[in-house]
Structures are given as structure tokens and as C-alpha cells.
Amino acid sequence: MSIQHTVVFRLVHAAGSAEEAEFLDTGRTTLTAIPGVTDFHVSRQVSAESDLAWQFSMVFADQSAYDAYNTHPAHVGFVQSRWVPEVEAFQEYDFVTR
């Protein structure tokens, strides 16, 4: 059963800044290069009910593809070098068909 992995987040960078755009672009480039990542989307979060501003969403065919992504060096490296210093707040959700 496929799994939609999502994270909603807010950056330390100002809205509309070059740093924001570069983070989103690099996130897409880095994460979509990891085997098993499909249907990758960067979306803007616009509900006033949340103070988080962006979402990364991707789909894995199964849990083993998801596990391989989590431990892939490109993912681990992105989290350490970019996510931790540049993301101010975030919330993960993973969705499967009811």
C-alpha cells in the first residue's frame, strides 16, 4: 500500500526571499533524486489556522521504499545541513488509504 509522506513547515527565511526560494528548490532537487520518491510536490500552506507556510509531499510505493529514503545519505545529509538550521517549525503526517 502506497504511503504519502508529508511535512508542513516554516523557514527561518523571510517570505519571498531568495534564501526561501533556494531552500525550496534545493529540497526538490535533492529529495527527488532519492530512489523511491514519486509524485513530489512543493505547496504553499495558506490557511490562517496554521502558522506553517510550506509543504513537501511525496509518495512511496511501500514501507520499504519509505525506509530506504529515510536512511539514504542524501536525505540524512539534507536534514543535517539544511533542514535543522533553516526550518523553524514543522509537523510530519503520513497518509494511507482508509
Add this chain to the structure above:
Amino acid sequence: MSIQHTVVFRLVHAAGSAEEAEFLDTGRTTLTAIPGVTDFHVSRQVSAESDLAWQFSMVFADQSAYDAYNTHPAHVGFVQSRWVPEVEAFQEYDFVTR
């Protein structure tokens, strides 16, 4: 620009209970009957990073379709009669293309 409206939530009902299934079924039936609601999905939230258990997701073609849904009597009635008494916690997010 289309808008994906989502809400992640936890019910007062026990996991796997008939009350849980009935709430999810009635939510689907009630909300999909409202004009402008498209691509409606009920998903199970499975990340251990969140204690919310379900997601309703739907897509509106534009803000005016979303506004009409928000004020539609079937939506307002569902919120008052079912959502408020049966939902223990929730978080809304709305997504648009970056």
C-alpha cells in the same frame, strides 16, 4: 488557482469502532454532496510524529467555491451536529501550488 483544503483530526471514538466508521462515512456522504467539493479523500494518518488519526481532503476550483462550501448549510450543519461533539482535536491546512 485550485485549493486543496485538508483537516487532520482525532475522534472521541475508539479506533476500529462502529462509531468511528459511521462518522467517516457520514462525513464523506455529507461533504461530497456540497457543490464545488472535488477529489474528496478520507485517509488514515499513520506517522508516529502526530497523534491525529484521520484526514479529510478536498479540492476547490477557486476561492469562491471554497467560500460557498464554508457557508453551505450542509457543511455548517455537519460541523455543529457531528464535528464539534465527536472530534477531539484537529488541524486545518490549505495548500496551493507554489
